[in-house]
Amino acid sequence: MPRDQQIGLALLIGCVVGIILYGWLVIFSPWAMLVLQITAFAAVATILGVLAWIGYTLATTPPPKPLEEIEKELAKEASGAKPEEK
Secondary structure, three states: OOHHHHHHHHHHHHHHHHHHHHHHHHHOOOOHHHHHHHHHHHHHHHHHHHHHHHHHHHHHOOOOOOHHHHHHHHHHHHHOOOOOOO
């Protein structure tokens, strides 16, 4: 069996076992409420963390050059002139 298929089979078995374990913890465990609280916190923290990362990326990425400036550079290159260096 190729390595990719082995990894896929391991993921499949691990996820099915995780689903069964989680279901048992939520339904039959005396810690059901704690498990739900931890799960809800992890889900909300993950979503807000991704949104914070997107916000950070948007805030720290410099704006792109205006389209007019790019068109001028392309026109200079097409005519054989050397573009300006900054």
